[in-house]
Amino acid sequence: MRTRFLGIAEVTDVPDVAVVVDVMRAYTVAAWAFTRGAERVVLAESLEDALAQKTRHPDWVTLKDGSPAPGFDLVNSPALLRNTDLSGRTVVQKTTAGTVGALAVKDAPLVLCASFVVAEATAGLLRERAPREVTFVVTGGSGRAEEDLACAEYIAGRAGGDAVNADPYLRRAAASRSAAELTQGVREGSSPEDVALCLELDRFPFAMAATVESSLMVLRQVTPTDSPSA
Numbered sequence: 001m002r003t004r005f006l007g008i009a010e011v012t013d014v015p016d017v018a019v020v021v022d023v024m025r026a027y028t029v030a031a032w033a034f035t036r037g038a039e040r041v042v043l044a045e046s047l048e049d050a051l052a053q054k055t056r057h058p059d060w061v062t063l064k065d066g067s068p069a070p071g072f073d074l075v076n077s078p079a080l081l082r083n084t085d086l087s088g089r090t091v092v093q094k095t096t097a098g099t100v101g102a103l104a105v106k107d108a109p110l111v112l113c114a115s116f117v118v119a120e121a122t123a124g125l126l127r128e129r130a131p132r133e134v135t136f137v138v139t140g141g142s143g144r145a146e147e148d149l150a151c152a153e154y155i156a157g158r159a160g161g162d163a164v165n166a167d168p169y170l171r172r173a174a175a176s177r178s179a180a181e182l183t184q185g186v187r188e189g190s191s192p193e194d195v196a197l198c199l200e201l202d203r204f205p206f207a208m209a210a211t212v213e214s215s216l217m218v219l220r221q222v223t224p225t226d227s228p229s230a
């Protein structure tokens with residue numbers, strides 16, 4: 001399996017298989033939303049798009065990064081979301097990096113959205129599909145955010161069937177600029193517990209796949225059938 005690691009702006013073709021990585025915090029938050037019962041997560045093109053969806057579907061739950069805002073029900077924080085009952089709900093998520101990365105590869109036949117909490121399930125799906133090439137979209141810091149790059153490299157190793165020690169990858173993520181900003185409370189709409197929740201390796205047994213449904217980019221849970229090979 002060949003691998004490419006690209007920032008969002010470096011995606012210029014339509015990959016066969018894309019893994020969009022956002023550890024802090026979009027795809028840690030999305031995984032928590034599923035765990036709290038969400039049926040699907042719609043990845044919105046813009047804040048205006050998210051609000052328009054809410055107008056059309058008042059029962060949908062809107063979520064954005066940064067500070068709370070009128071029309072939005074939740075912020076992009078795993079700690080602040082994890083006690084919210086989302087049973088059967090559709091969540092509409094708009095963030096600065098994670099959702100933008102998925103929309104950049106919306107035409108790819110397989111789009112997985114990933115973070116450390118779903119790392120092994122994501123790698124398991126890739127082992128199952130055994131594609132010739134996987135494009136990892138490293139969403140933060142123009143492709144250089146250390147937490148996303150570390151997670152992408154870890155998943156790539158596991159997808160290749162290697163017995164990979166996760167500790168150095170988690171340490172890189174813990175030392176990242178994003179982790180520091182979240183810990184210092186620089187980012188609005190955050191909790192001091194967010195970093196620890198974003199670094200919980202394999203907290204959840206499912207992967208997350210995004211497909212276009214009625215012109216919306218929709219993220220759903222998907223469970224690999226293979227068992228870990230290492």
Ligand SMILES: O=C(O)[C@H](CS(=O)(=O)O)OP(=O)(O)O
Pocket residue numbers: 022024025026027065066076095096097098099140187
């Ligand atoms: O909510 C987050 O942590 C970030 C916000 S920003 O990129 O630091 O402005 O969004 P995400 O898309 O989850 O990385």
Ligand SMILES: [Mg+2]
Pocket residue numbers: 022023024025026097098139140178
């Ligand atoms: Mg991020």
